[in-house]
Amino acid sequence: MSExxxxxxxxxxxxxxxxxxxxxxxxxxVPLVQHVTLTSTPITDLKHPSKDGVTxxxxxxxxxxxxxxxxxxxxxxxxxxxxxxxxxxVFGGVPTMRNTCGIQEALRRAYVESESTVNGQIPxxxxxxxxxxxRAVDQVVPVDIYLPGCPPSADAIWYVxxxxxxxxxxxxxGKYLDxx
Amino acid sequence: MAIVxxxxxxxxxxxxxxxxVLQAAREAGVFIPTLCDHPAVTPFGGCRxxxxxxxxxxxxxPACTYPVTEGMVVSTDTPRVxxxxxxxxxxxxxxxxxxCMYCAMSGSEENTQCELQRLGYRYGLTHWQFPPQTAKxxxxxxxxxxxxxxxxxxxxxxxxIRACDEIVANxxxxxxxxxxxxxxxxxxxxxxxxxxxxSCGTCLQxxxxxxxxxxxxxxxGGECDLTHTRTTCMACPVGCGIDALTRGNQxxxxxxxxxxxxxxxxxxxxxxxxxxxxxxxxxxxxLRKAGExxxxxxxxxxxxxxxxxxxxxxxxxxxxxxxxxEELSVFRALFAGPLASDQVGLIYGEMPPxxxxxxxxxxxxxxxxxxxxxxxxxxxxxVVGYVVRRTAEAGAKLIVVSDEPTTLDxxxxxxxxxxxxxxxxAEVTAARFPVVLYANGLPASVYGDLRSxxxxxxxxxxxxxxxxxxxxxxxxxERPVKxxxxxxxxxxEIPNGHSLPEAGFTVVQAAYRTKWTDVADVVLPAQTWAxxxxxxxxxxxxxxxxxxxxxxxxxxxxxxxxxxxxxxRMGQGAKSNV
Numbered sequence: 233m234s235e236x237x238x239x240x241x242x243x244x245x246x247x248x249x250x251x252x253x254x255x256x257x258x259x260x261x262v263p264l265v266q267h268v269t270l271t272s273t274p275i276t277d278l279k280h281p282s283k284d285g286v287t288x289x290x291x292x293x294x295x296x297x298x299x300x301x302x303x304x305x306x307x308x309x310x311x312x313x314x315x316x317x318x319x320x321x322v323f324g325g326v327p328t329m330r331n332t333c334g335i336q337e338a339l340r341r342a343y344v345e346s347e348s349t350v351n352g353q354i355p356x357x358x359x360x361x362x363x364x365x366x367r368a369v370d371q372v373v374p375v376d377i378y379l380p381g382c383p384p385s386a387d388a389i390w391y392v393x394x395x396x397x398x399x400x401x402x403x404x405x406g407k408y409l410d411x412x
Numbered sequence: 413m414a415i416v417x418x419x420x421x422x423x424x425x426x427x428x429x430x431x432x433v434l435q436a437a438r439e440a441g442v443f444i445p446t447l448c449d450h451p452a453v454t455p456f457g458g459c460r461x462x463x464x465x466x467x468x469x470x471x472x473x474p475a476c477t478y479p480v481t482e483g484m485v486v487s488t489d490t491p492r493v494x495x496x497x498x499x500x501x502x503x504x505x506x507x508x509x510x511x512c513m514y515c516a517m518s519g520s521e522e523n524t525q526c527e528l529q530r531l532g533y534r535y536g537l538t539h540w541q542f543p544p545q546t547a548k549x550x551x552x553x554x555x556x557x558x559x560x561x562x563x564x565x566x567x568x569x570x571x572x573i574r575a576c577d578e579i580v581a582n583x584x585x586x587x588x589x590x591x592x593x594x595x596x597x598x599x600x601x602x603x604x605x606x607x608x609x610x611s612c613g614t615c616l617q618x619x620x621x622x623x624x625x626x627x628x629x630x631x632x633g634g635e636c637d638l639t640h641t642r643t644t645c646m647a648c649p650v651g652c653g654i655d656a657l658t659r660g661n662q663x664x665x666x667x668x669x670x671x672x673x674x675x676x677x678x679x680x681x682x683x684x685x686x687x688x689x690x691x692x693x694x695x696x697x698x699l700r701k702a703g704e705x706x707x708x709x710x711x712x713x714x715x716x717x718x719x720x721x722x723x724x725x726x727x728x729x730x731x732x733x734x735x736x737x738e739e740l741s742v743f744r745a746l747f748a749g750p751l752a753s754d755q756v757g758l759i760y761g762e763m764p765p766x767x768x769x770x771x772x773x774x775x776x777x778x779x780x781x782x783x784x785x786x787x788x789x790x791x792x793x794x795v796v797g798y799v800v801r802r803t804a805e806a807g808a809k810l811i812v813v814s815d816e817p818t819t820l821d822x823x824x825x826x827x828x829x830x831x832x833x834x835x836x837x838a839e840v841t842a843a844r845f846p847v848v849l850y851a852n853g854l855p856a857s858v859y860g861d862l863r864s865x866x867x868x869x870x871x872x873x874x875x876x877x878x879x880x881x882x883x884x885x886x887x888x889x890e891r892p893v894k895x896x897x898x899x900x901x902x903x904x905e906i907p908n909g910h911s912l913p914e915a916g917f918t919v920v921q922a923a924y925r926t927k928w929t930d931v932a933d934v935v936l937p938a939q940t941w942a943x944x945x946x947x948x949x950x951x952x953x954x955x956x957x958x959x960x961x962x963x964x965x966x967x968x969x970x971x972x973x974x975x976x977x978x979x980x981r982m983g984q985g986a987k988s989n990v
Contacts, residue, residue, distance in 0.1 A: 319513045322539045324546060326514055331546040371543055378538035382513040404538050410520040411512045411529065 236269045237397065239288045240281035240311065243274050244300040245327050245366055246293025249383040250318035251275070254290075256386035267397055281310045288313045288396060294320040295372045296327055299361035308373035315377045315392065316369045319411060322380040327366040335363045377402060380411045419485045427480040434462055434475040437488060444488050445497060445531050447504075448569035449476040450618050452676055453578050459569050460500045461531065464488045472496050498535045504528060506542035507592060508550060509564040510621075516630035517622035523634035527620035528567060555605030558684040559616045559626045561596070566623035568594050572615030579677055581802040584609045596623075612798070613683040617667050617676060628687050629657065629665035641961035642669055644948060646734060646878045646904075646941040647681035650674070650773075650795045651950030654682065656942065656961040663687055663942050663962060673773040673952065679794035690940075691906060691924040695965045698935040705935060710977075717934050718981040720917045721897055727751045728895030728915065731888060732905040733761035733877025735971065736946025736958055740883050742975040743901050750982030751899075757891035759900070759910050761877030763884040764852035767863045771847045771870035772952040777803055779870075781843035783811045783836050785850040785862065787874035790819040793951060796849070796872070809843070811836060830854075833861055840865045849874055872951060882949035902928055903971065904940040921974060937968040944970060 243251060251274065257264065271286055272278040281289060289311025295304050308314055319325040330338045344352040369375050379392055388408040395402035402408075416427045420442050427436035432455060437444050448459040457477035464475045467485035472493060475486075487493065504510075510528065512518035517526035521533040550564035573585040573596065584607050588597050598607035616624045632638075638657045645652040645666070653672020657665040666683050668676035697713030698705040708716075721727055729747050731740055747756040776782065776799045790797030801823050804810035810824040813833055821827050828835060840846040848862060851874045862871070875881075883889065898915035902922035912918065912928055920932035923940045943964040947955050 316539070319511075323511060323513075324543070325511070328509075328511065328546040329514070332549045334547075365547060367546075368539070368543060370539065375539075380538055403536070405533075405536050406521070409533050409536065409538065411532070412518045412520055412524070 236267060237288065238269050238271050238281075238286040239290065239393075240270070240272045240286045240307070241274070241290035241292070241317075242272070242279070242303055242307065244291060244293035244303055244321075244369075245296035246318060246320045246325070248274075248292070250292040250321075250381075253381075253383035253386050254317075254389050257390045258386070260390055264393065268393075280306065283310065285310045285312070287311070288315065288393075290315045290317050291321050291369055292317045294324045294327055294366045294368055295364070296330075296366040297361040297363045301364070301372055304369055304372045313376045313396065314369075314373070315379055316375045317379050317389070318384055319380050319382040321369045321375075322378045323411075324366050324368045324371075325382070331365045335365070339363070379404065380409070382412060384408075385410065416480045416482050416484075418480050418483075421486070421488055429480075431480050432476055433464060433466070433473070433478045433480055433484075433486055436480050437475060437486070442488055444475050445534065446476060447527055447531070447567060447620050448571060450571050450575070452618070452670065453571065453574035456570055456574065459504070459567065461497055463493060463496045463500070465490050465493055494535070497531075498537070501528075501532055501535055501537060502541045504567050505532070505537070505540050506544050508566060509544050509546065509548075515565060515622040516625050517634075519634035519636075523636045525634055526622055529621075553604050555603035556609065556611060557605070558611055558628070558680070559613060559624055561604060561624055562622065563595060565621045566596055567621055568596070569620060570596075571618040571620060572596065572624065575614045575618045579614050579675070579802070580610070580612050580798050581805050582608065582610055582612070582798070585615065610794075611680040611684065612678060612794070613680070614668070614677060617678075626665055628684075632664045633659045638664060639961070641959055643959040643961060644950075644956040645678065645682040645686070646948070646958070647679070647686060648793055649875060649878055649880060649951040650793050651878060651948060651952075651954075651956050652678055652682055652795055653956075654678065658961050661962050673954075674795050675773075677795050677798060679798075681794070686941075690904075691926055693965060693968075694922055694925055694929065694935055694937045696937060696967050698929075698932075700933045705929070705932070713934055713936060714978060714981050717919050717936075717978060720933075721751065721899070721919075721982065724895075724897035724917055726755060726895040727753045727897045727899060728893035728913070729753065729756035729899045729901070730759045730893060730912070731757075731883065731901040732903045733758050733880040733883055734903040734905050734941070735879060735883075735901050736944065736948055737879065737882040737886065737955070738946045739901065739903070739944075739971045739975070740879070740888055741886055742972045742979070744886055744888060746899075746975055746979045746982075750979050753895065755893040755895050756888065757893055758877065758880065758883055758888055759902075759905075759912075760890055761875065761880035761883065762852045762890040763875055763880055764850060764854070764873040765859050766873075767848070767850065767859060767871045768865075768867070769870045770953045771849075771872040772954070773799055775845070775870050776800060776847055776872070779803055779808050779845050779847040781809045781811070781839060781846040783813060783840070783846065783848045784818070784820055784824075784874075785813045785833070785848060785858070786815075786830065786854055787849050787851040788818050788820075789849060789874055792876065793874055796874070796951065800849070809839070811839060830858060833858060837865065840869055843868075846870070847872065851875070874951070878950075879948040881951070881953060882947070882955070885949060900928060900932075901938075901971065901975070902926075903938055921971060923968075936974055938971050938974070939964050939968055943968070 289307040425440040455476040457474040462475040463472040465487040554560040576585040652674035653669030655667040668678040670676040696707040812824040897917040900920045904923035921936040923938040
């Protein structure tokens with residue numbers, strides 16, 4: 233094996249379930265890391281892909297605030313191939329339900345009106361990312377590979393990664409295509 | 413009849429004149445995807461999923477509305493067709509909010525109950541080219557008790573509207589506005605629950621997406637999780653064919669069987685009320701001790717019953733018409749044999765006299781004259797009522813003969829009282845295929861008059877009780893019975909106004925704890941319609957199978973086994989007395 237392929241991942245407005253599904257490839261992670269270097273992930277020390285760039289960037293979750301938007305743009309800039317992983321990254325997913333009521337109403341429901349809250353208030357600070365309506369990743373930056381699923385199965389994720397390792401663009405059909 | 417020669421994908425097929433390209437292709441086993449099309453309703457050509465290439469046609473044509481012609485050459489699977497269908501799907505997904513991950517119908521390609529999602533998979537849609545407006549709020553109408561409408565999932569295929577018009581003839585549904593602002597509405601745009609909707613659920617059954625959702629079975633599993641059992645509806649004597657959907661020994665949903673005489677059509681009782689929670693079950697024999705029913709062993713219960721019945725004197729027997737022919741036969745044998753009593757009958761369910769050739773639901777659809785004599789099919793045998801209404805709308809003449817106003821009157825050409833029954837004579841003689849529906853409790857002279865109608869007349873009796881006709885076949889009918897002791901075969905009946913006669917000792921064999929078990933001295937468990945195998949005879953006079961779709965609770969055995977065991981116990985007693 234000459235040079236390992238570099239892969240970075242991150243999660244945005246998602247539930248981390250797609251990353252759990254990625255870990256569900258189980259023992260196949262051993263051959264994977266023989267061919268691949270995971271440069272940065274949300275569960276490793278390094279959180280962001282380096283400026284030198286990576287071959288594959290994997291994004292879980294949609295874009296629902298200014299911080300997510302930054303991450304999506306950074307990944308697009310630094311990754312040759314960008315994968316939208318899971319229904320939230322591909323379609324916007326469950327968080328898009330929030331769009332129907334608007335940001336203010338969603339914040340009020342979560343921080344003030346929720347049943348377990350006493351004297352709640354909506355957090356406000358200049359360091360906090362600015363909320364936006366939830367969007368799919370490709371509504372912010374172009375995406376190369378769409379891998380839908382809630383979450384996508386470990387087999388589908390494994391199929392996409394191994395196809396890329398073999399130098400092919402994966403074509404998702406049949407058992408690998410499952411939005412559920 | 414002439415044959416139309418058509419070539420589909422290079423395959424030569426023979427179609428019937430008047431068939432559409434879709435029908436001809438389907439018969440030849442060629443798959444063409446559809447969404448708005450449904451075999452039970454008129455083709456509409458709205459969704460454009462079935463676009464095909466037809467030689468000498470400039471544009472792609474919808475197969476569902478395009479009639480076959482001699483020498484036609486059709487291609488259903490060219491790149492141009494696939495591209496167009498994919499584009500149609502993209503547009504459908506862009507219109508409203510089809511987020512499958514939180515839809516009750518969603519699943520994998522095998523498990524999904526959504527036809528739109530299945531086609532999305534088939535055409536390899538990994539994402540949406542035209543994202544929908546997520547901020548737009550589509551209304552959800554949850555004003556009906558059993559199912560609701562989520563407009564965000566609606567693709568405006570109008571299957572529900574056509575089903576309401578053509579299958580049920582209820583005409584509740586329609587649309588307002590045009591283009592992308594089109595909305596499915598009820599009546600004059602009122603909430604569904606306040607509309608003329610009769611909650612028959614036919615629209616729910618034909619909806620291809622999650623726009624119409626059954627409250628009880630939502631999120632209860634997809635196609636692979638559910639087991640289908642074809643059996644007979646036990647809600648009324650029409651005995652509609654149903655498809656009972658179960659999962660984990662639970663009845664989840666009831667659909668109409670498209671291939672049965674009812675043609676998929678059901679009513680609120682059969683489709684929804686049967687799946688609702690029922691009263692508490694009787695799961696073990698119970699004996700009344702110091703005024704309270706207490707669970708006892710089978711042996712103790714049987715000993716108590718046999719002991720009391722032997723000394724009680726005359727024993728009377730009453731059965732529910734919900735019992736199957738098999739159960740009623742064993743019940744009858746118990747009274748004819750060991751109990752030696754002729755005081756046996758049905759709790760309710762009086763059969764009107766037979767008048768001539770019997771009519772089935774299929775005959776009703778073919779009729780050109782329907783006469784309803786004193787019946788209320790729209791209230792009491794709803795599916796028959798819907799079919800009568802539908803046939804009348806299709807051009808058949810409907811005459812209602814009744815001294816009271818009925819719900820069918822608005823659909824009839826003529827209404828008159830029983831004294832004018834003779835007017836029917838000429839109409840029936842002039843008709844090609846007359847069908848007479850008649851109720852019980854009429855004066856003998858009326859039945860006499862009906863019997864003397866033209867011999868081409870077909871008759872359908874209107875009565876209560878699912879297996880009343882089956883009971884009549886073995887000589888059981890509604891009648892008052894007398895005895896010192898009373899044995900009641902209640903089956904899974906939930907009493908509706910029928911009280912039991914008083915007796916010194918009452919045994920009730922019942923599935924549920926009801927006001928009947930409240931007056932019983934001994935209660936024996938019984939199976940529900942969903943748990944038993946057997947047969948019933950319906951309003952058409954046909955013997956229909958009742959097929960178990962769930963297992964009974966532990967300790968509940970077949971009613972026939974219980975009755976036979978009691979007969980044996982009584983017989984032993986008789987022998988030992990000798």
